[in-house]
Amino acid sequence: MSPTDETLAGSSRANSLASPGASAATQHWTPRLWGVLGVLCLVLFLDGLDVSMVGVALPSIGHELGLSATSLQWIVNGYVLGYGGLMMLGGRTADLLGRRRVFLIALAVFAAASLLGGLVDSGGLLIATRFIKGLAAAFTAPTALSILTTTFPEGPARNRALSVFSVFGASGYSSGLILGGLLTSVGWRWTFLIPVPLAVLALIAGYFLIPRDRPADTGGHDLAGAVTLSGGMLLAVYTVVSAPERGWTAPLTIGSIVLAAILLITFVIVEKRLEHPLVRLGILRVPTVVRANISIIALMGSYMSFQFVMTLYLQDGLGWSALRMALGLLPAGLVVAFGSPFMGRLINRYGTAPFLVASMTSLSLGYVWFLATAGTTPGYALTILPTMLLLGGGFGFGFSAIMAQATEGIDDSEQGLASGLVQTSGQVGAAFILAVVTAVTTGATAGDTDIGPFRPGVNVVTGVAIAGLLINLIPLLLGPRGNAPKPPTPNRQLVHH
Secondary structure (H helix, E strand, O other), X not given: OOHHHEEEOOXXXXXXXXXXXXXXXXXXXXXXXXXXXXXXXXXXXXXXHHHHHHHHHHHHHHHHHOOOHHHHHHHXXXXXXXXXXXXXXXXXXXXXXXXXXXXXXXXXXXXXXXXXXXXXXXXXXXXXXXXXXXXXXXHHHHHHHHXXXXXXXXXXXXXXXXXXXXXXHHHHHHHHHHHHXXXXXHOOOHHHHXXXXXXXXXXXXHHHHOOOOOOOOOOOOOHHHHHHHHHHHHHHHHHXXXXXXXXXXXXXXXXXXXXXXXXXXXXXXXXXXXXXXXXXXXXXXXXXHHHHHHHHHHHHHHHHHHHHHHHHHHHXXXXXXXXXXXXXXXXXXXXXXXXXXXXXXXXXXXXXXXXXXXXXXXHHHHHHHHHHHOOOOOOHHHHHHHHHHHHHHHHHHHHHHHHHHHHOOOOHHHHHHHHHHHHHHHHHHHHHHHHHXXXXXXXXXXXXXXXXXXXXXXXXXXXXXXXXXXXXXXXXXXXXXXOOOOOOOHHHOEEEO
16 A cells, blocks of 8 residues: 555544645645655654764864863763754644754754754864754754654554654664765764754645644643743753763762752642643553653663764774764664664554564564674674664664654643654653663673673663563553554545545
């Protein structure tokens, strides 16, 4: 079934994007509807592209600006701090103020920060632009997903859109690794400047294509909730990304953990007492939503941490160039890019649960295979290539299914909240797991050709993936409710020809 075979019926949002004069039963996916999806995919592509390109360019940045390893770390962590710390607030803000408005403003800030980052000559200013870009992405990423889930009705149309969305996410990250290696050889500033025209293009297209929407009627604004949530999340993410350098038992680390916990507990207390809270905590009692959030932690946390270990080992240990490393890890991205387009159709037929199990199984097998075959020095054909293919399968099976499960059955007024929640889980969970992996691989040094010092980190990654598998496998074996594919509601029924 192709998108052109699907028709949208009875949805006012879809009607606004359909061709004029089409009846409710015969409205096909129009060029404008494809245009909206294209804008959202381009923004996700930019997120992946930016993160991976800058990571490859760090050594060149440090050399030109005279930055220490600690300062270079904050070029990455500054982005993570803004992105992970404010994403939940970003998603909910889109619900409350209007998705189109929040999306366009945040995208403009992202473009401006990218341009400034490519022009500055100060390490401090560069880190500041990275934080601003992370903050902007904290609003664009969940808002893009919530625009997708409210534009495409739950069921086949949304699943197809999510599968296309996943392709661009994986393609952006994979392309960034290669493009970052090529651009860095010309000049690291190009890794900051290249996203600017793409962001401007998305901004202009989004202005004309994304339909206007009404903010959710919440009966008021929860300022106390916004302050405690933002402060608590920012401090929690800051603690996670800075603890490996400072030490988990350092007084400042412990104090940050305690203060972050106080702020987040205060946030929960405030939300429970308000008639119109910023975040309805009842969403955390939906089993499928909870499993989706745990699954994204297992997926993103294990995959990003393993890639971090392999980057250190291949570049610092075996002396691979950035471009050679990118090409070596590329098969995982190719599997996602070529496999994800079929996921929408499969989810329509079988539901999300089987594919979450398949995802976690493929991830677990990939890490176990690496540990079993790596020996002292892993070979590419026997160890690294099969591992990357299995990890690509895990990501391909999992990402679309997780996003579909995290937002299915959620009212349109809370789609931004659900989107922000699952993406926050992925980013913050990945940062925490990466911090643990970094801590257990402290014995690894530049020039290590033996994989041995990196094995503890891979052990942690494997345990995370297996835990994700068990969490998804047990409910499936017990016959969980709500995981089977559900027919669309009557007012959004899809008619097939």
